[in-house]
Amino acid sequence: MNKTPVIIDCDPGIDDAMMLTLAFSRPELDIKLVTTEAGNVSTDKTTYNTLSFLTYIGQDVEVARGLEQPIFRSLEIAEDIHGEGGLGNVKWADPILQESDRTAITAMYETLLASDDPIIIVATGPLTNIGALLLAHPEVKPKIKLISWMGGAAVGGNMSTTAEFNAYVDPHAAELVFRSGVPIIMSGLDVTHKAYITREEMEELRKLGTPFAEKAADMMKFYTFTQSQTPFSPPHFEEQIRLHDVCAVAVLVAPELFKGNDYYVEMELEGRLTAGTTIVDYTHKTGKEPNANVLHSVDREGFVKLFFEACTTIGQKLLEK
Ligand code: RIB
Ligand code: CA
Numbered sequence: 001m002n003k004t005p006v007i008i009d010c011d012p013g014i015d016d017a018m019m020l021t022l023a024f025s026r027p028e029l030d031i032k033l034v035t036t037e038a039g040n041v042s043t044d045k046t047t048y049n050t051l052s053f054l055t056y057i058g059q060d061v062e063v064a065r066g067l068e069q070p071i072f073r074s075l076e077i078a079e080d081i082h083g084e085g086g087l088g089n090v091k092w093a094d095p096i097l098q099e100s101d102r103t104a105i106t107a108m109y110e111t112l113l114a115s116d117d118p119i120i121i122v123a124t125g126p127l128t129n130i131g132a133l134l135l136a137h138p139e140v141k142p143k144i145k146l147i148s149w150m151g152g153a154a155v156g157g158n159m160s161t162t163a164e165f166n167a168y169v170d171p172h173a174a175e176l177v178f179r180s181g182v183p184i185i186m187s188g189l190d191v192t193h194k195a196y197i198t199r200e201e202m203e204e205l206r207k208l209g210t211p212f213a214e215k216a217a218d219m220m221k222f223y224t225f226t227q228s229q230t231p232f233s234p235p236h237f238e239e240q241i242r243l244h245d246v247c248a249v250a251v252l253v254a255p256e257l258f259k260g261n262d263y264y265v266e267m268e269l270e271g272r273l274t275a276g277t278t279i280v281d282y283t284h285k286t287g288k289e290p291n292a293n294v295l296h297s298v299d300r301e302g303f304v305k306l307f308f309e310a311c312t313t314i315g316q317k318l319l320e321k
Helices: 014-025 043-056 104-114 128-136 138-143 165-169 171-178 199-206 211-222 246-253 300-320
Strands: 004-010 029-036 119-123 144-150 184-187 196-198 240-242 258-263 265-267 278-280 292-298
Touching (some): 004 014, 029 104, 104 128, 119 246, 138 144, 144 246, 165 171, 171 265, 196 199, 199 211, 199 300, 211 300, 246 300
Parallel strands (some): 004 029, 119 144, 144 184
Antiparallel strands (some): 196 240
């Protein structure tokens, strides 16, 4: 099988952990490196959570710590959503996996240059590490096949009325990525708000009968997103558990489940009320060439099936250990 080389940059985070579950369940992905940054919680915690979760699911991969702060803005985290530790109230494992002695940027730089084939970067947190990498080492751009990012939104926000969290935390890094010329698949809220499991489906997950599935269901139970139903929300919005970050990997392994369009995207950096908004030019008013494929639709049933298959694979493998 031809394996696709991948680097994952994340801020675990409950849905980041579920993204890692999908990624490490797929034999067609060759995950070269996992890097962490501040986002949902501090870099100390996202790094610990990554080591802990990957230890629990039995993976042996380099984990390199990333930057502690956004490029310009002061850090704002999401403990209210992911819990003080960042993975809800679930304790996965005392890490056996050790943190790399390379920083995230050095590890990404050296991994990209050493690879014969261009590498896909999956990014599911603020783009701080990747923005800084592209600024410091533009020569790696030809070695990045594409960036599959969970972030932004053409319409609406979850950190402010107009800005999604990952874009809001580090809009300057996001702008460096959108300007870079590297191909981007953007899984913004437009699609991730449709990529949810219901509480009933979450309880179905427990019936897979593995300790992993039990813990994953417990963790997602914590993640009942506190964004309240508004007149603009889809029906039963509060009852849905949105697996935002899973989309950034799902679109790579099952692209047929998604629909998107190519648009020009630019970051709002300075707006008093709108800083961090991804301005998606879906009316083509700017006349500028598209720089991202912005996803807008997902086959939800197919997405849930893919996610359950991943949980089954990981859970069964752990029972066989
Ligand atoms: O807006 C959702 C994003 O913010 C996800 O990546 C979630 O993990 C948080 O980081
Ligand atoms: Ca995340």
